Amino acid sequence: MEYENDDRLCVSMEEFFLASENGCSTQRMGRKRSYDDDTREYKSKNLEIERRRREKLSRRLLMLRSINPIISNMNRGTIIVDAITYIEKLQHEVQSLSHQLHQIEATSKETAKVKTHEIDAVEEMKNWGIQEEVSVAQINENKLWVKIIIEKKRERFSKLMEALNNFGIELMDTNLTIAKGAFLITSCIQGKDDKKLEIHQTKNLLQDIISDI
Amino acid sequence: MEYENDDRLCVSMEEFFLASENGCSTQRMGRKRSYDDDTREYKSKNLEIERRRREKLSRRLLMLRSINPIISNMNRGTIIVDAITYIEKLQHEVQSLSHQLHQIEATSKETAKVKTHEIDAVEEMKNWGIQEEVSVAQINENKLWVKIIIEKKRERFSKLMEALNNFGIELMDTNLTIAKGAFLITSCIQGKDDKKLEIHQTKNLLQDIISDI
DNA sequence: ACCCACACGTGAGGC
DNA sequence: TGCCTCACGTGTGGG
Numbered sequence: 284m285e286y287e288n289d290d291r292l293c294v295s296m297e298e299f300f301l302a303s304e305n306g307c308s309t310q311r312m313g314r315k316r317s318y319d320d321d322t323r324e325y326k327s328k329n330l331e332i333e334r335r336r337r338e339k340l341s342r343r344l345l346m347l348r349s350i351n352p353i354i355s356n357m358n359r360g361t362i363i364v365d366a367i368t369y370i371e372k373l374q375h376e377v378q379s380l381s382h383q384l385h386q387i388e389a390t391s392k393e394t395a396k397v398k399t400h401e402i403d404a405v406e407e408m409k410n411w412g413i414q415e416e417v418s419v420a421q422i423n424e425n426k427l428w429v430k431i432i433i434e435k436k437r438e439r440f441s442k443l444m445e446a447l448n449n450f451g452i453e454l455m456d457t458n459l460t461i462a463k464g465a466f467l468i469t470s471c472i473q474g475k476d477d478k479k480l481e482i483h484q485t486k487n488l489l490q491d492i493i494s495d496i
Numbered sequence: 497m498e499y500e501n502d503d504r505l506c507v508s509m510e511e512f513f514l515a516s517e518n519g520c521s522t523q524r525m526g527r528k529r530s531y532d533d534d535t536r537e538y539k540s541k542n543l544e545i546e547r548r549r550r551e552k553l554s555r556r557l558l559m560l561r562s563i564n565p566i567i568s569n570m571n572r573g574t575i576i577v578d579a580i581t582y583i584e585k586l587q588h589e590v591q592s593l594s595h596q597l598h599q600i601e602a603t604s605k606e607t608a609k610v611k612t613h614e615i616d617a618v619e620e621m622k623n624w625g626i627q628e629e630v631s632v633a634q635i636n637e638n639k640l641w642v643k644i645i646i647e648k649k650r651e652r653f654s655k656l657m658e659a660l661n662n663f664g665i666e667l668m669d670t671n672l673t674i675a676k677g678a679f680l681i682t683s684c685i686q687g688k689d690d691k692k693l694e695i696h697q698t699k700n701l702l703q704d705i706i707s708d709i
Numbered sequence: 710a711c712c713c714a715c716a717c718g719t720g721a722g723g724c
Numbered sequence: 725t726g727c728c729t730c731a732c733g734t735g736t737g738g739g
Contacts (some may be wrong), residue, residue, distance in 0.1 A: 326721060329728090336573075336729075337716070343576040352585055358714070360549075363556040366579055370563055373586035381595035387600060441654055459672040539732060542713090549714075550731070571729070 291459040404435040407464030417493065422471065427480050431468040433493055440466060442496040450488065451475045617648040620677030630706065632699040635684065640693050644681040646706055648674060655682065655709040663701065664688045 348354060348362045351369050355361050416432040433439065440459055447454060456468035474480045561567060561575045568574050611614050629645040644653065653672055660667060670683035687693045 286682075330718060330719090332728080333718070334716095337619075340573050340576070341716090343573055343580070347576050347580050350580060350587075357618060360553050360714090361554055363553070363560050366583070367556070367560050367563060370560075370583060370586065371578070373583065373590060374563075376590050377586060377593065380590065384593060385599060441651060455675070457671075457672075457674040459674075461670040461672075462668070466533060542735090543733060545713080546733070547731095554731090573729090 337422070338412035359471055360418060391416050408434060411463040411465075413463060413465050417486055417488070417489050419482050425477075425479070426473045427482065427485060428472055429469065429485070429489065431466070431489065431493070433466050433468075435461060435464050435466050436496075440468065443492060446492045446496070447472070450492075451478055452485075454478070565568070576648055617677035621647060624676040624678075626676060626678050630699055631694050632702070632703050634695060638690075638692070639684055639686045640695065640698055641684055642682065642702065644702065644706070646679050646681075648679050649675050649709075653679060653709050656681070656705060659705045659709070660685070662675070663705075663707070665698075 343364055344359060346356060347366055351362075351365055352407070353369055353372075354365055413432065415434065418430040420428045422428050431443075444454060444457075451474055452472050453475050455471045455473070458468070460467040472480065472485075497677070498557065545681075557572060557575055560579055561570060564578055566582055566585075567578055576691075628647065629643065631643040633641045635641050656668075657667060664687055665685050666688050668684045668686070671681070673680040685693065
């Protein structure tokens with residue numbers, strides 16, 4: 284009678300439990316007795332409120348279980364202990380991940396700190412009257428010769444070589460001279476996999492790369 | 497916690513029914529009294545076990561609350577709902593962090609993929625009969641001249657320059673030639689802040705650095 | 710038969 | 725006062 288507005292969404296066990304209880308229609312014995320003797324019928328006023336409270340707590344417990352991917356059993360106790368272990372697992376995971384991330388960030392900050400040591404390369408180049416320059420010449424059908432003079436910047440040489448490698452250009456007998464705030468790079472280059480390199484295209488490519496790094 | 501020496505015991509079944517029938521609310525006192533005279537003493541056998549169960553569940557709930565930094569109230573219900581929101585927060589955090597890390601890792605994998613292109617530097621050096629070498633010579637009171645021939649490895653030149661910079665050694669007019677699987681590095685060096693460099697110490701330092709990178 | 714987990718109704722106590 | 729939360733002892737169904 285009191286169960287007719289039971290809109291709980293439960294899963295198998297409890298649902299079955301409740302359903303059987305409903306179907307059997309056996310009320311609790313104490314309640315039944317007090318209901319038979321209808322002269323009294325105390326009913327305690329707390330009954331429905333308490334029932335709502337239990338219901339709400341049950342819903343929340345199921346909610347807690349539903350967002351936990353690791354469930355060993357659907358006992359009330361194991362739901363909580365599973366939640367605890369899951370929270371600990373997540374905490375460790377977050378800690379580990381943020382540690383890794385922080386470490387990576389620290390190393391990048393370290394290199395950034397070193398970068399501040401080399402601010403005046405442009406000034407030095409200007410003082411020595413050195414101009415930036417990109418020259419490309421043909422050696423033979425497959426090979427080109429390049430000469431690059433650029434401002435000295437940290438990692439710039441590595442980045443240049445990497446970029447050329449990514450564009451399918453192979454470097455041979457490369458030479459790098461660092462002096463007076465400038466990089467002087469000379470190298471023979473040729474395309475990988477018999478790819479032909481054209482002089483003007485290559486020069487434009489080099490200038491594009493250099494302006495990016 | 498203080499329930500161990502709680503000597504309130506249960507009322508017998510008949511007594512419970514009787515109390516319900518009469519609507520009389522004297523159950524707890526009657527319970528104690530029924531324990532005092534041991535002629536009745538039904539005790540239901542489930543009592544202690546159920547008490548243990550409640551106790552355990554309470555402990556676990558407290559445990560769940562203790563590992564949760566965000567607590568709005570220590571109600572039984574709010575503990576659970578706080579745990580739910582905390583788990584969701586942690587899940588989002590893990591997802592975000594792993595996403596960031598995965599992105600960074602993807603870029604570093606890109607560079608690692610490039611590294612596989614340069615596995616045979618040692619072979620090439622051997623084929624050309626090139627030996628690794630570290631030479632140091634004195635130019636004047638403050639300056640040394642160094643010549644280094646080492647196997648070509650990615651980032652090795654940058655690391656060497658960085659290491660020397662960290663050791664307080666300034667490089668001038670550095671020259672790097674890359675050919676036949678080897679790096680040929682020549683440079684003038686001097687100590688920063690008028691620090692004197694000794695030939696043998698410097699050579700040992702160079703060899704230590706090279707063996708590390 | 711036993712054991713376990715749950716829902717129940719109720720009184721106590723805090724605010 | 726009333727409202728809300730909790731612990732209690734118990735009945736009951738499933739394994």
